[in-house]
Amino acid sequence: MGESIRLKKDEVHSNYGGEDTYDLLIIGAGISGLATGLMWVKNTEGKKTLLLEKNSYPGGYSTAYVREGYVFETTQLFPDIVDILEYLGLEMNLKRYEGDFMRRIVVHGDEVDEYHIPTGPEHFAEYLAKLFPGEADKIRKLIDYAVSMFSQVRKLKVIPTFRDKLITPLKAPKVVANLNRTYASFLDKFGITNPELREVMETFTSFSGVPSARASSILAIGAMLTSMTRCFRPYGFYDEFPAKMALLFQELQGEIRFNAEVEKIIVEDGKAVGVRVKGDDGMIQAQAPSHENACCPSLPAEIRAWALWRHDERDSGCGSSAQPDIQ
Ligand SMILES: Cc1cc2nc3c(=O)[nH]c(=O)nc-3n(C[C@H](O)[C@H](O)[C@H](O)COP(=O)(O)OP(=O)(O)OC[C@H]3O[C@@H](n4cnc5c(N)ncnc54)[C@H](O)[C@@H]3O)c2cc1C
Numbered sequence: 336m337g338e339s340i341r342l343k344k345d346e347v348h349s350n351y352g353g354e355d356t357y358d359l360l361i362i363g364a365g366i367s368g369l370a371t372g373l374m375w376v377k378n379t380e381g382k383k384t385l386l387l388e389k390n391s392y393p394g395g396y397s398t399a400y401v402r403e404g405y406v407f408e409t410t411q412l413f414p415d416i417v418d419i420l421e422y423l424g425l426e427m428n429l430k431r432y433e434g435d436f437m438r439r440i441v442v443h444g445d446e447v448d449e450y451h452i453p454t455g456p457e458h459f460a461e462y463l464a465k466l467f468p469g470e471a472d473k474i475r476k477l478i479d480y481a482v483s484m485f486s487q488v489r490k491l492k493v494i495p496t497f498r499d500k501l502i503t504p505l506k507a508p509k510v511v512a513n514l515n516r517t518y519a520s521f522l523d524k525f526g527i528t529n530p531e532l533r534e535v536m537e538t539f540t541s542f543s544g545v546p547s548a549r550a551s552s553i554l555a556i557g558a559m560l561t562s563m564t565r566c567f568r569p570y571g572f573y574d575e576f577p578a579k580m581a582l583l584f585q586e587l588q589g590e591i592r593f594n595a596e597v598e599k600i601i602v603e604d605g606k607a608v609g610v611r612v613k614g615d616d617g618m619i620q621a622q623a624p625s626h627e628n629a630c631c632p633s634l635p636a637e638i639r640a641w642a643l644w645r646h647d648e649r650d651s652g653c654g655s656s657a658q659p660d661i662q
Contacts, residue, residue, distance in 0.1 A: 340401050343571065343578035344392040350585050351592035356620045357385040360610055362597045364388035365395025369580040373423055374493055376587040384589045385619065386581075387612060389596035394577030410573040411542070412436065414561035425579050429567035436566055439538045441531070450535050456482050456563050467532045474532075477525040481556045484509035488557060513552050521552035 359375055361368045364386050372386050392398070399408045412432060420427055435451040453462055460478040464471035487507035492499050504511045513521065518540050527533055533547075539559040540550040547555070569575050581591060592612075599611040601618055609620040 340404075340406060342399055342401065342406070342574050344394055344398065344574040347393055347578050347581045347585075347591070347593075349591060349593045351385065351590050351595075354383070355617060356383075356622055357590075358382040358622045359384045360619060360621045361386045362600075362610065363395060364390075364393040364577070364581060364591060364593075366397050366577060366580075368395075369393060369577055369584060372584045372589050373580060373587070376584060376589045377423070378494060383622075386584065386589060386591045387595045387597050387610065387619075388591060388593050391593045392574075392578075393581035393591070393593075394574050397573060397577055399572040399574040406572055408573045412562060412566045412568055413576070414558060415565040416561075416567075417565065423580070423583065425576075425583060427576060427579065428570045430570055432566050432568070436562070437538065437542075439535055441534050448531070450538075452535075452538065452563075454563055454566070456560060459563060463532065463535065466535075467529060470527065470529055470532055473526050477522075477527065477536075480509070480525070481560060484513065484553070485556055485560045488553060510553060516552040517548055518550045518552045518555035519546075519548040521556070522547070 358379075359372075359382060361372050361375075361384070364372075368386055368388070372384060375382065376384055397410050399406055399410075401407075413429065417429075433454065435453050437452040439450040439452060441448045441450070450466075451462075453459055456478050460475050463474045467474065487510045490506055491503065491510065495503070516524070518537070522533055522536060527536060537547045539562070540547040540555045543550075543558065585591060596613040597610045598613045599618075600607055601609045601611065607621065609618040611618045
């Protein structure tokens with residue numbers, strides 16, 4: 336491969352208008368920040384939205400880069416994102432993985448165990464039951480429960496109304512019951528104590544670099560089931576997805592400022608009111624929303640996008656986690 340390779344992410348440039356007040360500020364143009372931004376601009380009108388990204392390109396961990404004429408990709412597969420692509424109107428040329436779509440290699444000293452993870456949760460359950468016959472019942476119970484819980488996740492709305500929130504416990508009781516459960520505790524709940532079996536089942540947290548004792552069970556199950564249902568790789572490189580998200584966000588009037596590291600989130604009276612970007616003199620403010628449905632998209636806490644805007648007490652249920660200092 337020649338050095339002349341041009342990655343899609345290099346086609347995305349800042350379109351920051353330089354203003355100091357926005358309706359919504361999002362920190363980080365990784366997949367979470369881009370998804371938050373796209374959902375927001377698609378579901379609101381006339382809102383001024385700014386994505387602040389410390390790197391010079393979008394994508395965060397989901398990216399590709401060129402070194403000495405070779406392209407390296409940080410991502411191995413896209414889970415089942417087809418509905419989302421259709422919803423967003425993003426066109427991606429995807430190649431579907433068939434059969435065993437993932438290998439898990441576990442190294443114990445000089446010994447190496449290799450597991451071939453098949454597509455389809457029922458095949459995965461049978462594969463594990465064959466490898467760990469003494470645990471077969473627990474495995475089947477866990478997978479059945481996970482499939483049922485995930486079908487409930489799919490019924491939830493990204494931006495729920497007050498009524499949607501009220502009926503969530505009825506519509507998605509398993510989701511509610513496991514909302515604050517880590518994936519490690521989810522495995523405990525089904526009595527999965529065999530360390531080798533746990534290691535295979537933890538594939539879906541370890542591939543994102545998060546220990547199972549810190550990963551949300553719902554997020555891990557989502558990663559597991561969406562990738563088992565249908566998973567893909569692009570015909571191009573993995574940076575194409577965030578690059579296309581960023582270009583669409585800009586087309587829908589969203590602004591992105593690259594090389595903009597947020598060093599402080601400014602909080603007044605318990606509310607995030609703006610941010611300070613490294614090297615800037617002043618702060619960029621987040622305006623009060625006038626849109627009555629403006630509320631925090633219900634993204635799991637592990638998804639590290641920080642959406643900031645003033646909101647009244649009624650909306651104060653939406654949390655934001657932050658790496659930059661909070662002043
Ligand atoms: C090795 C590895 C392999 C993976 N493989 C897969 C896979 O095959 N399939 C899959 O679906 N998932 C995979 N994942 C998980 C996936 O990459 C992550 O879940 C996803 O990229 C997280 O996106 P994010 O936007 O939440 O965070 P990030 O990708 O971390 O994005 C955060 C963004 O915020 C920016 N930022 C941070 N702090 C600031 C600041 N103060 N100011 C401004 N900008 C800031 C960062 O530069 C970054 O662009 C993998 C993860 C790892 C580590």
